[in-house]
């Protein structure tokens with residue numbers, strides 16, 4: 001049964017630290033400070049002043065968890081609209097389809113998904129689901145930056161505006177990317193694995209540090225990681241995608257902070273004023289970017305056809321010893337080819353927050369992340385052998401902060417308020433294909 005939600009908010013379950021982010025073409029980088037308050041967010045995404053009373057309140061279909069962080073905006077939202085929230089069972093695909101077919105929720109005007117971790121139970125928003133939406137739907141506003149799970153073009157053909165929330169996630173993703181980029185220069189997975197090696201057995205009473213293998217792992221890493229580690233300063237950071245996230249990464253790692261030299265490639269060159277303010281050099285082709293970069297970062301949406309951008313042939317064009325970071329989508333990378341490039345040492349290191357078959361992480365990459373480099377006895381030299389301990393792997397966490405979720409909720413509501421009041425959406429992504 002649908003849960004009526006025009007009542008005070010129930011406490012909701014904690015928001016999973018899943019991950020939002022957007023690589024969509026960027027408006028100017030907003031000041032989404034970690035301390036952004038509800039009212040600050042409201043100022044950032046103000047509703048247009050075109051509200052008009054309607055005799056019957058438009059219906060909003062709210063999929064996923066109840067609102068948790070923005071009671072003020074929600075009070076406005078739920079006064080203006082009749083909000084219907086299908087329960088978890090109704091959100092399963094077969095039941096969701098049945099409900100749409102029998103018009104269980106009537107002629108709703110908007111779809112509202114405020115969280116990334118819930119509200120996706122019905123699976124991909126493809127022709128099957130979109131074809132069942134009533135003609136009254138005008139806007140679908142969702143948490144999350146990526147929209148590879150929804151056919152935004154088809155929504156546009158039906159006259160439905162799709163709004164993402166990448167703007168709210170950009171700072172969190174960029175911060176996480178900074179950590180990952182530094183990891184590729186300093187081999188943090190190796191340092192961390194060595195410090196905790198061997199993992200203590202639950203039955204052992206022997207503290208790890210008395211284990212000879214633990215001492216050896218520590219001392220080897222302490223002595224040898226130096227030869228493989230570099231300061232990011234002066235190295236070229238090559239960003240594939242220069243939307244909100246790419247720009248924020250550039251701002252955090254370029255001059256004067258970390259002193260990296262910023263290069264980027266995107267489908268559309270950014271205005272000179274923006275390039276100048278971020279000291280960013282445009283590379284007109286992907287090849288040119290790869291050949292110029294010491295560390296390549298993916299910050300671009302998934303390919304519409306789901307095909308990888310980073311393949312064996314792309315990897316062959318990276319500089320020998322380059323580093324690679326992915327905070328975009330796992331589907332953009334051929335993971336076997338990446339494992340090959342790390343095992344041969346063509347790439348020095350990688351850091352991957354996203355994976356092609358989440359929640360499964362590619363076993364070759366896991367091995368590369370968790371095995372300590374095996375030195376070839378005393379004769380092994382200073383440089384560690386390629387591959388092992390050179391990959392940082394995380395669980396699609398980059399965008400997952402409280403501040404991001406505060407922004408997701410607020411921005412999704414602001415988008416719906418704007419469109420249903422007859423104004424402009426704040427973060428529409430499919431206006432180019434919208435049939436009115």
Ligand SMILES: O=CC(=O)O
Pocket residue numbers: 019020021022116143144145146147169399
């Ligand atoms: O990956 C998460 C998102 O798309 O926001």
